[in-house]
Amino acid sequence: MKEYIKLIFDEASNKLDYLKEHTFNLEVSKNPDHGDLSCNVAMILSKKLKKKPLEIAAEIISSLDYDNNIISDIKIAGPGFINFYFTNQFTVKVIEDILDKGDSYGKSNLYSGKKANVEYVSANPTGPLTVGHGRNAVVGDTIANILEWVGYTVDREYYFNNAGRQMRVLGDSVKLRYLELLGEKIEFPEDYYQGEYIKDIAQKVKNKYGDSLKKEEPEGIFKQTAEKEIFEEIKTTLTNLNIHHNIFYNEKALYDEGKIDALLNSLKEKNLSYEKDNAIWLKLTELGCEQDKVIVKATGEPTYRLPDIAYHLTKFERGYDLMVDLFGSDHNATYPDVLAGIKAEGKDPEKVKVVIHQFVTIMDKGEIVKMSTRKANYITLDELTNEVGSDVVRYFFNMRNVSTHMNFDLALAKTQSDENPVFYLQYAHARICSILRMIENENIKSSTEHLELLVKDEELQLIKKLRQFGEEIELSAKLFEMNRICNYLEELASLFHKFYTFCRIIGSEKDLAEARISLAIATKTVIKNGLQILGVTAPEKM
RNA sequence: GCGCCCGUAGCUCAAUCGGAUAGAGCAACAGCCUUCUAAGCUGUAGGUUAGUGGUUCGAGUCCACUCGGGCGUACCA
Numbered sequence: 001m002k003e004y005i006k007l008i009f010d011e012a013s014n015k016l017d018y019l020k021e022h023t024f025n026l027e028v029s030k031n032p033d034h035g036d037l038s039c040n041v042a043m044i045l046s047k048k049l050k051k052k053p054l055e056i057a058a059e060i061i062s063s064l065d066y067d068n069n070i071i072s073d074i075k076i077a078g079p080g081f082i083n084f085y086f087t088n089q090f091t092v093k094v095i096e097d098i099l100d101k102g103d104s105y106g107k108s109n110l111y112s113g114k115k116a117n118v119e120y121v122s123a124n125p126t127g128p129l130t131v132g133h134g135r136n137a138v139v140g141d142t143i144a145n146i147l148e149w150v151g152y153t154v155d156r157e158y159y160f161n162n163a164g165r166q167m168r169v170l171g172d173s174v175k176l177r178y179l180e181l182l183g184e185k186i187e188f189p190e191d192y193y194q195g196e197y198i199k200d201i202a203q204k205v206k207n208k209y210g211d212s213l214k215k216e217e218p219e220g221i222f223k224q225t226a227e228k229e230i231f232e233e234i235k236t237t238l239t240n241l242n243i244h245h246n247i248f249y250n251e252k253a254l255y256d257e258g259k260i261d262a263l264l265n266s267l268k269e270k271n272l273s274y275e276k277d278n279a280i281w282l283k284l285t286e287l288g289c290e291q292d293k294v295i296v297k298a299t300g301e302p303t304y305r306l307p308d309i310a311y312h313l314t315k316f317e318r319g320y321d322l323m324v325d326l327f328g329s330d331h332n333a334t335y336p337d338v339l340a341g342i343k344a345e346g347k348d349p350e351k352v353k354v355v356i357h358q359f360v361t362i363m364d365k366g367e368i369v370k371m372s373t374r375k376a377n378y379i380t381l382d383e384l385t386n387e388v389g390s391d392v393v394r395y396f397f398n399m400r401n402v403s404t405h406m407n408f409d410l411a412l413a414k415t416q417s418d419e420n421p422v423f424y425l426q427y428a429h430a431r432i433c434s435i436l437r438m439i440e441n442e443n444i445k446s447s448t449e450h451l452e453l454l455v456k457d458e459e460l461q462l463i464k465k466l467r468q469f470g471e472e473i474e475l476s477a478k479l480f481e482m483n484r485i486c487n488y489l490e491e492l493a494s495l496f497h498k499f500y501t502f503c504r505i506i507g508s509e510k511d512l513a514e515a516r517i518s519l520a521i522a523t524k525t526v527i528k529n530g531l532q533i534l535g536v537t538a539p540e541k542m
Numbered sequence: 543g544c545g546c547c548c549g550u551a552g553c554u555c556a557a558u559c560g561g562a563u564a565g566a567g568c569a570a571c572a573g574c575c576u577u578c579u580a581a582g583c584u585g586u587a588g589g590u591u592a593g594u595g596g597u598u599c600g601a602g603u604c605c606a607c608u609c610g611g612g613c614g615u616a617c618c619a
Binding site: 280301333358399421434468483491501 | 553556560561563565574577581583584611612615617
C-alpha cells in the first residue's frame, strides 16, 4: 500500500524536483474521514519552498498519476495533509494474501542473514526468580521472538556469575543452616540469605552427606549444591513461561579463556588504563564519560566493569549484528561504561541495544511489597505463574511500555484475572474457531471469489487493521516495544467483535457468507500469529 | 547535589520516532441473548495531558525551569 504511494511519488518527482528528497511521512490515518493514508510532505516543504502547504499539496496531487482501480480519491485536508483513499476492491485483496501465507503472515526478511543475540534474565543463582524478574524474562523472550519474525537468526543468552561475593554469602548461608540441622546452635547473620530454600538445600546436603561436612569449606559442596539446585529451579520457572535460553554464559569462562587478561593488556597498550592507590583505573573520561572508574580493585579482584566489557567483546567475536541487553533500571548507570569500553576496543557500540525496563511495583491488598532476594521478602515468579497461568503473566508483562513504572496488583491478578485483556484476544480467536466448527454442518465454506461483497464498515475496518500487521511488527522490532503488539491485537480483536456482532455469517446469502468466512479465517490467522510472537496460546475453545 | 526514567479520565494505561477532534479497559449509569460462545456488543458520563515559559504551520510528544515519584550516583553486581 505504502509501496504504491511511494511508486507514484517517484514517478511524479520527474515533474517536481523537490519531491526527490523523500523526507516525508506516510501515516495510516486515525480517522476514517481522513482516508487510508496521510502524507505530510506539503507541510514539510512549505518552509523550504516558501509557499503555502495547500498550494504545494495541490501541485503534487495534479502531478500524481495513479490507477483508479487502486486509489479512489486523493484529497487535501486540514493544514495541508494529502489524504489517499483506496478502493474497496484493492483493500479486500489482503485477505487472499493472509490466507495464502497463513502461519508466516507477518514475517519479513528485513534482516534475513543477520545474527542477533538477546541477553535476558541473567540473574545469578542466589535464589528463586521473583515477580520482579518476570518483566525482564518475558520482554526479553518476546524481543527474541519478534527479531526472528523480521528475519534475524537469534541466540537467547543467559549470563551468570557463580564466583562473586553474593555466591560466597550463599555458600556460607547453606553451611550455617546445615550446621543448624546437625543440632548446633547458630547465629544466623542478618545479611545472609534468609529464604526457606536455603534450609531445603541444607537438608539435601545433609541427606546426602550426613554429618561428614562439618569441616567442609562453605565454598565447596555447599555452594556447588546451592548453585545447582537453584539453577534447576530457575530453569523450571522459565520453562513454565515457555522461556528457553540456548546459551548459558558463565563469567568464569572469561577468566579461563584469558579474555580478562587480554583486555587488561589491550587497555594498557592503548594507554586507557592506569594505576592509582594500588588499583587499576579505566580512563573513562577520555572515552566521553564523567569520571574514571576502577576496573581492578586493590585486592586484585576485578570490578564488574572489566568482565562485562570482556563479555560483550566476546559477543562481537561471535559475529552478532545486533546485541540486545535487558536490564532493570538499577543498571542504568552501568551500561555506558560498558559501551565506552567496547568503543575503546574498536567495536561499534551502535550494535548493542540496551533495553532498560522500569521496576514493577507489586501491590498486595493495597500495600507495596518491597522485594529482596536476600531478605527473603518476595513473591516468586513461579507462584504467580501457577496462580494465573503463563498466558496472563506473559501478556501482562508485555502489555506496557517498558519505560513505565508498572503496578502489579496481585490481588487483582489472582481474583479477577478474567478482566485481563489477554482473554479478550483469546476469546476472539475461540469465537472464530467456533464458527469454523459450526459451518462444517452447513453448505458453506471459505471463499475469496466474492470479496467485493465485503462493503460494510465493520468489515472494511477489520480488513484495514489486518493489513497493518506486518508494519506493526517491523516497527515494534525496530523500537523494541513489545506493548505495541498488544495494543494492535486489542484493537484488532475489538474490530472483530464488532464484525461478529453486526455481520452474521450463518444465515447470510451464500457468496457473502463465504467471503465473510475468509475474512474470519484471515483474522484468526493474524490473532494467532500475534499471540505467537507474544508467546501466548491461541485457544480453540474457551 | 548530580545522572537516567516517569507524571495523561476516579484506577490501570494507549496515542504510528512533532500531526488533524488526546483514545481504550476497569469502575459508574442506561440498554442488547428463541439466531455463528454475553469472557461479547451499543450508548451516557468522565480531561487545563503535574505546572510555567519557549521552539513552529502544528506540542501529550522537542527545549528550559519548577513541583512530585522511581532507580542510580562503589575498589557491590
